[in-house]
Amino acid sequence: MYQQMIFVNLPVSDLDASKKFFTELGYTINPRFSDDNTASVVISDTIVAMLLTQEFYGTFTKKEIADATRTSEVLVALSAESREKVDELVDRALAAGGTATGETQDQGFMYGRAFDDLDGHTWEIVWMDPAAVEG
Template identity: 85%
Template sequence: MSQQMIFVNLPVNDLDASKKFFTELGYTINPQFSDEKAASVVISDTIFVMLLTKPFYATFTKKEIADATTTSEVLVCLSAESREKVDELVDKAIAAGGTASGPTQDHGFMYGRAFDDLDGHTWEVMWMDPAAVEGQG
């Protein structure tokens, strides 16, 4: 059975600035699926973020495009290998121009922080103790 993939499509105001932001977090841009209207950010082998200029994004929907700085349209959550990796990614995002979003969540077996990217999309980053995932925690 082939592995399922996810492509998160996000409207952005400034494609070049958004590409720079995500590369500063350590992700790469796949030039094969990028041009002046869109950029494919490779998060992992199965997770991709398509950054689309707002006019290009509008060609895929008849709905009004949400202003993510004032309206929540999606919460994207990424897992991390450890508490330290959560902090590392969120700290990189803030250093790259993002903003902290909400308080740190520390439940012992689960730890998370969040940031808003340059366009206001909220990204949650979380770690969960593997023993808790397996029902042992």
């Protein structure tokens, strides 16, 4: 069966710092799709974050590029396999230079925390009890 993929393209101000940040979270950089302007961050088999220098990102749009430290242009939400994995990933992001954002969401069957990366893009990490999803 065909697995549809998502490529989230994000402008970054310092490509090397952003690559270091995401590798410190445990993700890998795919060198086949990375160069001096782009880093392909493999999040899973079907999710890739494409980090683009501001200048290169600008070649894909005629719109003003949002400054994610001042405005919200997107909330990227990723699932986690457990509450502990939510905490582990967010804690690694904070240790790597990310910033905690929002309040911890704990509704029993669902648990989530969020962080902003080095450029202010918000990443929400969420666990949901599989029994709640099924029923």
